[in-house]
Amino acid sequence: MRIQPRQHLLDIWKATVRSSWRDGAWQWGGRDGSNSISDAEQLLCILLPATTLRSFALDRPDATADTMARALAPLGTELTIPRNLARILADYFERYTADGRPVFAGGSYVTPAQQDRGGRGREHDLVESFAVSVTLSLAAISFVRVFRHSVARDSLRRELRSVERRASARLTAAMVGLLRSFSTHVFDADDTPGRALIAALDQDGLPARRVVAQLRAELRETIASFAEVVSGSGQTTELEGDHRLFECGWSWGIVADAPRVELVKAEEAREPEDAAADVGDFIGEQPAGVAENRPSLYFTAIALDAIEDLFSERTRVLGLLNEEQQRLARALQLRWDLTVSYWSTVATFGGTAWPLENVPWRTTDGQVSDHHTLLVASIVVKDLVRRRGSDSSLAQVGSVYDKLANRSGVLRRFQPEDSRGLLHPSGLVVPLVEGGEHAAAVPASWAVRDFTTFLLRRSVVVAGLMYDVEARTRLLHLVDRLWEHLESRRLGPGTVIGPQPSWYHTVRLVQCMVVLGELLSREPIVNDRLVERARDLLTEAEQLYDRELMVGTAETSGAVHDLLTGIRLRLERARSMLPSRPGTAVSLVASVLHELDSLDAVRGDDGAPAS
Amino acid sequence: MIVFTASARDGVGRSVTCANLLYRSALQGNDVCHADFDLGGRAIGALYGLEDAENGTMSGRGLHRYLRHEAAAPERVDVWERTSQSALRRRPADAGRLVLVPGDEGGAAFTPESPPDPRRCADLFRALDAEFGLCLVGLGSGRGPAVESILRATAGPEMADVPARWLVFHRWTPQQVIAASALVYGADGLLASARRHGHDEEEFARRLGFVRTAVMDPAAPAQSGLQVKQSVWLSHLDSRLRTLAAARGIRRDRVLGSVPLEPALHWQERILTDDDVAQGIAGRETRDAFDALAKSVGDEASWEML
Numbered sequence: 001m002r003i004q005p006r007q008h009l010l011d012i013w014k015a016t017v018r019s020s021w022r023d024g025a026w027q028w029g030g031r032d033g034s035n036s037i038s039d040a041e042q043l044l045c046i047l048l049p050a051t052t053l054r055s056f057a058l059d060r061p062d063a064t065a066d067t068m069a070r071a072l073a074p075l076g077t078e079l080t081i082p083r084n085l086a087r088i089l090a091d092y093f094e095r096y097t098a099d100g101r102p103v104f105a106g107g108s109y110v111t112p113a114q115q116d117r118g119g120r121g122r123e124h125d126l127v128e129s130f131a132v133s134v135t136l137s138l139a140a141i142s143f144v145r146v147f148r149h150s151v152a153r154d155s156l157r158r159e160l161r162s163v164e165r166r167a168s169a170r171l172t173a174a175m176v177g178l179l180r181s182f183s184t185h186v187f188d189a190d191d192t193p194g195r196a197l198i199a200a201l202d203q204d205g206l207p208a209r210r211v212v213a214q215l216r217a218e219l220r221e222t223i224a225s226f227a228e229v230v231s232g233s234g235q236t237t238e239l240e241g242d243h244r245l246f247e248c249g250w251s252w253g254i255v256a257d258a259p260r261v262e263l264v265k266a267e268e269a270r271e272p273e274d275a276a277a278d279v280g281d282f283i284g285e286q287p288a289g290v291a292e293n294r295p296s297l298y299f300t301a302i303a304l305d306a307i308e309d310l311f312s313e314r315t316r317v318l319g320l321l322n323e324e325q326q327r328l329a330r331a332l333q334l335r336w337d338l339t340v341s342y343w344s345t346v347a348t349f350g351g352t353a354w355p356l357e358n359v360p361w362r363t364t365d366g367q368v369s370d371h372h373t374l375l376v377a378s379i380v381v382k383d384l385v386r387r388r389g390s391d392s393s394l395a396q397v398g399s400v401y402d403k404l405a406n407r408s409g410v411l412r413r414f415q416p417e418d419s420r421g422l423l424h425p426s427g428l429v430v431p432l433v434e435g436g437e438h439a440a441a442v443p444a445s446w447a448v449r450d451f452t453t454f455l456l457r458r459s460v461v462v463a464g465l466m467y468d469v470e471a472r473t474r475l476l477h478l479v480d481r482l483w484e485h486l487e488s489r490r491l492g493p494g495t496v497i498g499p500q501p502s503w504y505h506t507v508r509l510v511q512c513m514v515v516l517g518e519l520l521s522r523e524p525i526v527n528d529r530l531v532e533r534a535r536d537l538l539t540e541a542e543q544l545y546d547r548e549l550m551v552g553t554a555e556t557s558g559a560v561h562d563l564l565t566g567i568r569l570r571l572e573r574a575r576s577m578l579p580s581r582p583g584t585a586v587s588l589v590a591s592v593l594h595e596l597d598s599l600d601a602v603r604g605d606d607g608a609p610a611s
Numbered sequence: 612m613i614v615f616t617a618s619a620r621d622g623v624g625r626s627v628t629c630a631n632l633l634y635r636s637a638l639q640g641n642d643v644c645h646a647d648f649d650l651g652g653r654a655i656g657a658l659y660g661l662e663d664a665e666n667g668t669m670s671g672r673g674l675h676r677y678l679r680h681e682a683a684a685p686e687r688v689d690v691w692e693r694t695s696q697s698a699l700r701r702r703p704a705d706a707g708r709l710v711l712v713p714g715d716e717g718g719a720a721f722t723p724e725s726p727p728d729p730r731r732c733a734d735l736f737r738a739l740d741a742e743f744g745l746c747l748v749g750l751g752s753g754r755g756p757a758v759e760s761i762l763r764a765t766a767g768p769e770m771a772d773v774p775a776r777w778l779v780f781h782r783w784t785p786q787q788v789i790a791a792s793a794l795v796y797g798a799d800g801l802l803a804s805a806r807r808h809g810h811d812e813e814e815f816a817r818r819l820g821f822v823r824t825a826v827m828d829p830a831a832p833a834q835s836g837l838q839v840k841q842s843v844w845l846s847h848l849d850s851r852l853r854t855l856a857a858a859r860g861i862r863r864d865r866v867l868g869s870v871p872l873e874p875a876l877h878w879q880e881r882i883l884t885d886d887d888v889a890q891g892i893a894g895r896e897t898r899d900a901f902d903a904l905a906k907s908v909g910d911e912a913s914w915e916m917l
Contacts, residue, residue: 062853062862152916
């Protein structure tokens, strides 16, 4: 690979600390101001690698690598960096809590509605903030919990305990927010959204009635599962009826009229130092919802990613969730399952040629964009992971990614006059439409600007799932080309755009590097044919070696003895490598065969008398 | 500040590290002192180039005799003045005092039957603490009678206002890490003994630190002679060793400093001067490590627990 995740992450760490840590204090905000999302992104630039990649860990000072401590040197030593990070986290949780209620406003990231002079649209809780808070809170909880094992001083232990409590409260609040932002949008097959959906299914020649019936048949289990959606938003009883179609996922914020989620232990756990917080957290008043009851593809994809963090292996192994959160996580997982099933069914509807492959994707509100194809593809991949989908299905998604990359122009050499600005760099604009009667005519909006990093990250994920070496290599080649594109646009030391970093872009790059880092840390894919070959070679080599021992070659001289010892070690190594790294085994055995033969060859006919 | 220095075994480099640490601290402007309690032990005087007190003083006023009430006050040797190592004789104007309190030549070690008088010990420590910014008290290796006497002496009310600190030296090898850990945390270790003598165990642990000696750093220029495979192996071992040390209670926040493997000291235990570095006899990293160690040991903040 041409990307060097380790080096890039170290560079990002250095740059993040250089621009954020001034005069012993953390400076919040970047090019796009400071808000609950951007500030979390800024912190995650350091915390995400530190909590996901083992070699970047900072939570056990005894195991911290010198390189990592050096990269973050302005923040202190391996002993003081974790303490400072914990304090920065505490500051973050403090900043985004009002009257005991964690707040999730989009602030400067939101483009306000035209007539919205008071900037009300910037104060609404956003799914993007719920999502990033889930990731940040989980990272924070695991970080301070592990770090606390190395801490003896009571005052610092109390401090860390308090950070953990605050992170836990924010996590609970974010999960409640996600439960209340889930949306089931039901419509009739003859309505505008209904017709748009049928068009997107791309079944030329088939009467609409048949398409509806077939789709409903494929979604039968999903529809039945909606009966289990009993808390939060998105509950519906309207799915019966042959003409009924729907879509589900996440709106941009808490849905208007979303019911409040009952928290059993909320009142008991009011005090942050209270032991009852092991059961639940106090999260203050749950705000009234404002968002339109209609899923947004973008926020759906974001929410699905965050929810995955909740039931990841890491979260389970470290036991990061308390009882209340486990309950909420189960409710979210149900919605995750429904949503992934729904979108995957729709995107792969009808057999071999998928609607997904008909780029660009059309949403039910009539938007047409390559970006939507990318988002839907990411959901399809989640379904393939869940069902252990075949390599050919994965390759099909891979070729969609390839097509998207080509269409977006990111693979072409950068031209200043490049006019393909629709997707890049300005990106997709998601309107934050409010529900109810008081909705603004021109709503506030959210700009999605991460086409390339999103595509890069998803390509890495799919590549990591593949067992077919060729298909995988093709995809990793795409990853490299995407990276080249990004690198050409990176803020260099001599850039004139301005000194302010964009945490939005930086954290997305960090996510890519982390995913790639995880992929590169794995053992290489094993090729079965190579294993066979290695085994055959090894058998021959071992026989030849044993024969040399039998004829007493080892007794010839000390040097020959050492040579044969070296050969024995290599053969043992080759045997142990055989199942996991057959290529290595082949090369070891090849060198052994070569050497054994060089011993044997000199005994050939050289003109000396034979007897 | 008064610091007792110990090690589980001989040959760890405790004395030579102490001498260099004190020399660096004196250069930093502190009045420092080395009290040789390793009675019957190694030749501390020779380390400082003191030809007339290589194995202790012959004046009859060494530490042994003082502690046995055979001398009124122990002798003090001004190293700057009495050393024969020429580079040491040039005392910079802003350097502090560098004093050795030697044992007696031929003096016998303490035995459990004839321990030093705790009150005399306490008087001495209080006097040295008042007079010097940093005083290192060198003890023999392992848990000899001297250690026992010191633990007893420092537990009494006489020493209440002079909190004793302990530094345990060990080489950076699995065997020595285990030995150092046992010396401190073992069933018969320093902590257990301290508790028996009436010390507060937690308080005692808070004032106890470790120093790593003869550390091989694969990245250091001095190790540039290593083969590629050796250095890969070394850095692998290093990370395993860190885990081992942490598991044995030698955690990172208890480590006051680390001194690299230095061939010059391996061949001759001595004080490394800037001249030695300039002439290429000794590594710059070693000199810098002693300098950093002197700062860290003299700074109460670096003793703090995480």
